[in-house]
Structures are given as C-alpha cells and as structure tokens.
Amino acid sequence: MAGRLVYFLIVCLAVASMASTHVAVLETVSEQGVIGRSEKMFLTDKLRERANKVLPTYMGYIVMTRENISAMLPPGKSIEDCEGSCLVETGKNIAADYVAQARVGKFGKQLTVTMELYETAGNNLIGSFTARKPDAEGLLEEIEREADRVFQQILATSVLTVGGSDGISGVKTGNEGYQSGDGKIYIVNVESSPAGALFSVDGRINSGCNTTPCSIALPGGSHQFNFSKDMYQNMDAMVNVQKSGLKVSVKLTPYFGKLTIDPVFEGGMGNIGDAEIKIDGKKVQSKSLQLSVGDHQVQISHRCYEKISFNLNVKNRSIILFDQKMKPLLGGLQLDATLEGKPKAIPVYVNGLLKGNTPFLEMVPVCAKIQAGKDKKEIPVKLKAGETVNHLYKIRTTGDVFVDRRDGKKYRVLKAGKLTWMAQNLNYETAGSYCYGEEKSNCKKYGKLYLWDDAKRACPIGWHLPSKAEWESLFAMVGGISMAGSMLKSKNDWSKGGNGSDAFAFSALPAGLRNDEGEYVFEGWAANFWSSTERDSSTAYFVYMYYGRDETNFKYQNKEFGHSVRCVKD
Incomplete structure (x- = not known):
C-alpha cells in the first residue's frame, strides 16, 4: 500500500510502558519580504496541526507547542533564534527527538516552500518535500497535501523491541527453548487486536502459522515481523527473540471510515430494510458499514422511490451519515366512480390524506394507499412509474x-x-x-x-x-x-x-x-x-x-x- 504507515509494535506479556517521543516544528523562515510574520506563523501552526494528526498521543508522541519550545531554549535564546539552517543543533538544544521546519523562498514570479524533517540523535534527514505555487494560499495547500507523508516517516523509523528500559523486562517462561542444529529454537505466541491479521516473519509466510492468533517456532535473534489486515494500517517491527514463551501482541490501527445509510423515506412507504444497497457495484446487507479509505460509489434502490446514488470520499476514522430524503416514484391515477351506472363524486384519499373527489386525475406515489368514499374503501389499483392508470370504482348500494x-x-x-x-x-x-x-x-x-x-x-x-x-x-x-x-x-x-x-x-x-x-x-x-x-x-x-x-x-x-x-x- 502506497504511503502506508509503519507503527510501533507493542511486545508484551503484561502492560508495557512507552517512552515519550518529542517532535518540534520550528518557526517557518523566509527570504526577506517574501511573506509576512503572520503568514509564517500560520504555516507553522498548520505543520503542527498535521503532525498532531499523524502522530498519536497514545503511542507516546508529543508535538511541542510554541510555548514548549520557548521554555526549552537555552538561556539567552529566543524562538526567533531557531530560524536558520542548523535544524539538528536547535533540536538538540530543546531536547527534541525529531525537528522539522519549512522555508519559503521565491523562484521567478512564484513562491517556493521546502520542508525538512531530521532525526536529531543521528543527524539524519528522514523526510522532505519541495513545492512551487503562485501565492501563500497555494503553499498552504501543498503543506496540507504533503506534510502527513513526511511526518509518517517518524513512525517508519520507530521500532520497539523486547528488553531495555522501553520494553518488557523480567519475563520468565520456564522454557529456554530447544537445540536445533547450530542454534536454539524458541516458541513465540503471536496475537493481534483485532484477530485475523496476516503476518510474515523475515519476509516469509509460514503456511501452518500465518494468521493471528498463532504460535510459531523461531531461532534466536532478531526477526522482522510484518502484519496486515484489510482496512487496518500495515505494521512492521523488529523483535529480538531470546526465550520461549514470548507473547508478541499488536494493536492494529484502523484505516477505514464508517458509513451509516439511513435515508428518510418521504411519505413513509418504505424503509431501509426493503432497499437494495450497492457499494462499488456490490450488494451489501447492513446499513452500517466499514469502508476502506478512498473513493466509493454508493447506490440505493427501492421499488417505491427514485433511485439515488452518490460519490463518497472516506478518510481514516471518518464517520459519515447519509440521511437525505428519498423521493417517491410517481405515476398518474385517473379514478372515476359510478353508482348504478351514473357518475358519482366521492372523496379520494392518498396515504390517508384527502386529495380531492372523483373524477380524480393526479400524479401520486406508485406505492401509495388509495382509498375512496366516506367509508375509505381501499381501491385495488396498481400504479406504474411514469404512466397513467385508469380505474373505475363501482359503488355498491348498501341500502343503509x-x-x-x-x-x-x-x-x-x-x-x-x-x-x-x-x-x-x-x-x-x-x-x-x-x-x-x-x-x-x-x-x-x-x-x-x-x-x-x-x-x-x-x-x-x-x-x-x-x-x-x-x-x-x-x-x-x-x-x-x-x-x-x-x-x-x-x-x-x-x-x-x-x-x-x-x-x-x-x-x-x-x-x-x-x-x-x-x-x-x-x-x-x-x-x-x-x-x-x-x-x-x-x-x-x-x-x-x-x-x-x-x-x-x-x-x-x-x-x-x-x-x-x-x-x-x-
């Protein structure tokens, strides 16, 4: 999957703690007079917003605020001093694990923006993008489009392994594994939430154990685990296997949105249970659906109502409700009444509402309940969409x-x-x-x-x-x-x-x-x-x-x- 997110793997036998990772977005810098200070601050705020969106707090990520950064600067330094080319050094000064900054310039008659993201510990450039637009609003659109991809590189570089201060310690399994050839083989229990994820180890799929939950035998050492499940983010991580009984437990991150289809059936002649729903041409049974991120085409059909279709753009974790009105299919009704062979004017009811008298000629819903006369006798007429149906109601004398x-x-x-x-x-x-x-x-x-x-x-x-x-x-x-x-x-x-x-x-x-x-x-x-x-x-x-x-x-x-x-x- 293009642009997939790679998240921390949680390896645990009980509840594991997670260290915080600090990400600093420094103030946007620009060439003299290209854009104003307020515009630079707004672009910086937009970058911080995208970082907060991509980097979940429940995984220990902290996106530093402008106030955080100011408080962490060495004595005598101000936030304006962070403007410059030495991003990594500034990141270390404020104790940030990652540091990002955008630079605005001019090329010909257009504005340019370059964003860079560095890992401070290794002084590594891990992500960047450059764009050219005619004005500051265009630069803002590029930041909204590209910044997520850059910040996702932080996730791709983060791996949690067993042991050390960030992992689980003191695991006792009572089983040191068994010897096979030149090394020991250990039993690793693999599970995921939700269950049913496909996984591979070191790029290989074990046909006997490839879906969570499962127990797999592995030689000691580091192994690359890869997890995938429809409508969830792929997850990769390195696991150091040294003892049997390890429990590799991952919580997959949803990568879907929810759609509820609950239209209003005008006139009350139907309900969603009677309708046929198609998503991307395939019938679905439920009105509450989980849909993969991306574009979809939805179609709702009902024998009593006009067919309705719409395009749907699903974003991750979006919750969408379709509750618009469905309009009834209409057909013409010509209703006449006679008593002993002579025309008779009697009231006509459509879905219980008085609509006129015979002779009656109007467009009415094809699934409407038609009644006539003071006793509201139901008229057994079958209406057709787009056509006029003639019906003669012969009134029987009751001798009342x-x-x-x-x-x-x-x-x-x-x-x-x-x-x-x-x-x-x-x-x-x-x-x-x-x-x-x-x-x-x-x-x-x-x-x-x-x-x-x-x-x-x-x-x-x-x-x-x-x-x-x-x-x-x-x-x-x-x-x-x-x-x-x-x-x-x-x-x-x-x-x-x-x-x-x-x-x-x-x-x-x-x-x-x-x-x-x-x-x-x-x-x-x-x-x-x-x-x-x-x-x-x-x-x-x-x-x-x-x-x-x-x-x-x-x-x-x-x-x-x-x-x-x-x-x-x-």
Whole structure:
C-alpha cells in the first residue's frame, strides 16, 4: 500500500510502558519580504496541526507547542533564534527527538516552500518535500497535501523491541527453548487486536502459522515481523527473540471510515430494510458499514422511490451519515366512480390524506394507499412509474336506511369512522319543535328546528344527539374544520353559489334557524346543528355552516333557539 504507515509494535506479556517521543516544528523562515510574520506563523501552526494528526498521543508522541519550545531554549535564546539552517543543533538544544521546519523562498514570479524533517540523535534527514505555487494560499495547500507523508516517516523509523528500559523486562517462561542444529529454537505466541491479521516473519509466510492468533517456532535473534489486515494500517517491527514463551501482541490501527445509510423515506412507504444497497457495484446487507479509505460509489434502490446514488470520499476514522430524503416514484391515477351506472363524486384519499373527489386525475406515489368514499374503501389499483392508470370504482348500494318506528319516517344513514350518522335532518314532532316559517313543506324539506331540551330527547331509541367531541371527530374525517363546510354541505339549495361538494353524502341543508323571540331567519344562508354539550345552564354549543365559507366551527347560543338535529347511533 502506497504511503502506508509503519507503527510501533507493542511486545508484551503484561502492560508495557512507552517512552515519550518529542517532535518540534520550528518557526517557518523566509527570504526577506517574501511573506509576512503572520503568514509564517500560520504555516507553522498548520505543520503542527498535521503532525498532531499523524502522530498519536497514545503511542507516546508529543508535538511541542510554541510555548514548549520557548521554555526549552537555552538561556539567552529566543524562538526567533531557531530560524536558520542548523535544524539538528536547535533540536538538540530543546531536547527534541525529531525537528522539522519549512522555508519559503521565491523562484521567478512564484513562491517556493521546502520542508525538512531530521532525526536529531543521528543527524539524519528522514523526510522532505519541495513545492512551487503562485501565492501563500497555494503553499498552504501543498503543506496540507504533503506534510502527513513526511511526518509518517517518524513512525517508519520507530521500532520497539523486547528488553531495555522501553520494553518488557523480567519475563520468565520456564522454557529456554530447544537445540536445533547450530542454534536454539524458541516458541513465540503471536496475537493481534483485532484477530485475523496476516503476518510474515523475515519476509516469509509460514503456511501452518500465518494468521493471528498463532504460535510459531523461531531461532534466536532478531526477526522482522510484518502484519496486515484489510482496512487496518500495515505494521512492521523488529523483535529480538531470546526465550520461549514470548507473547508478541499488536494493536492494529484502523484505516477505514464508517458509513451509516439511513435515508428518510418521504411519505413513509418504505424503509431501509426493503432497499437494495450497492457499494462499488456490490450488494451489501447492513446499513452500517466499514469502508476502506478512498473513493466509493454508493447506490440505493427501492421499488417505491427514485433511485439515488452518490460519490463518497472516506478518510481514516471518518464517520459519515447519509440521511437525505428519498423521493417517491410517481405515476398518474385517473379514478372515476359510478353508482348504478351514473357518475358519482366521492372523496379520494392518498396515504390517508384527502386529495380531492372523483373524477380524480393526479400524479401520486406508485406505492401509495388509495382509498375512496366516506367509508375509505381501499381501491385495488396498481400504479406504474411514469404512466397513467385508469380505474373505475363501482359503488355498491348498501341500502343503509333507518326507519323511525315512532312515525315511520325513513332516514339515510352513513358511517364516518366509528360513528354512524343520520344523513338527513330529524323530522320527528315534539312540543318544542318547529317547521321553518311555520310551513309544513319546510319540515319535509329541512326537517324540524328544535329547542335544545327537545333536541336532547328527540332522537329515537338507540340514537342520541351528538356531543361536541363527536362532531369534531366527523370534521377530522373530512379534512378538518377548515374544509368541513365544503365537504358536508349539500350540492343545492344554498344561496349565491354557496353549495358544497357533499363529498360524504352528509347533505347539510341551509335550514336557517328560529331565534329565541320566535323569528325565522337565514333560510338558504346557514345550517345550524345542536350538540349535546352545554356551555352553562342557559347555553349550549352548536355547529354552524355558512353559504360563502368552506370552514365550519362551533358557537354557543341560548337553549331557546331552534336548530336542526342530526342523530348518531349509540
């Protein structure tokens, strides 16, 4: 793997301590007037940031701050004195194991940057890069691109072996190995976290022991161990084998990112379990994935939704969540309804929401639940993406008629949710009931107008005057109070074009009212229905509908007013 990182190998029988390694990034220097002091400090800070990213603190690396370096300088020296060519000497003065510095210059009309990294103990140049850009921002881009590779060379030079102050001491195995030929052979136990890493020793793979955990026989002396596992950093280290029972234990460093695919399925017609996910053309089963560092192509398909794909750039240890919306696939629906061979206007619901009346022609989600009629009967229509499907719903007559045995009058009934309602105004005579304008023909047309006390008693046995809550449940069924008037009003008899759609066959007629002084008003203009809910001892709530409004709502009025009555089955 190009640019792989080579990390410390932890060799242990118990918990091993690790010595600190100090890395100093000295202030960036430049030729006179090429860039300013603030720009030099910013480039230095960026180098320190990259060093902190590459060199993990849990492995004992300490990237010295500007304050650390100043504090470590010999008496009489300042941080500006570190600017110069003698990097190694400066690194030794501040007790740094490694020292790095960038130098900015000019070549023609462009700026140049050179970064060098030295090991102070051996005075060795272990990494560098040079770049040329038109301005300081371009130099910053090069530092962000190349600095990681240079600092990774520190990792490549660091090897931890058994013994000495940095390793494990006092290991007792009770087994000194066995003699073979000219040297002794020792048993070494090799393990990794996570398990399952491939490893080789001195460039050779032992077919009988090449995957952790495993025990391998090795001759005494130093051996080069190499570990590799998909989506983890390769790890190389030198191990000095002198006794049997050594336990070589490595913790592999992740080299992957995590992706969680959890899109929002608009309209709630699917979930991620129903979807097909492909990463780089291969199907995957889980919505939570570990992906190797680099570029990937992701595709999500669902029979109810538009296919979605995106490019993904995964960095080491990145955590990525895809939670964008998936849009439904749409198809056309032409829905017509007939009753006894004649066209009928009935409400149409898409995923439980009222969308209009028949004849209905709209684009709807192909996986939507289609319902029609006041009883929300599900329509078995199969929709197709990008096509219009025609469907005819033939309404069956149910013969839902109630006969009041008290006087033989018949009333149409309808079911709305869990309640069964009379679909006509009550026309049963009581002492406190009246025909509008004292005309009997109006009772036949509109039903009677009742004082509230009589309204409470007027419904036949098994039926009752609806409460305010029961009226509210009816409004919710037809789309809410903002449109209940339009949906419930009859198609005729309302003044000045105030008719409704009568989408639920409720047929609310503008019967007007009788006020508490015995006057009859608002015929053709308003429908008013008593509820059984009192406001106080003298007033009660009623439902009103007006000729020019789509909405309906409640008001309260003196119980001596006369309003229409609709009964609800017990």
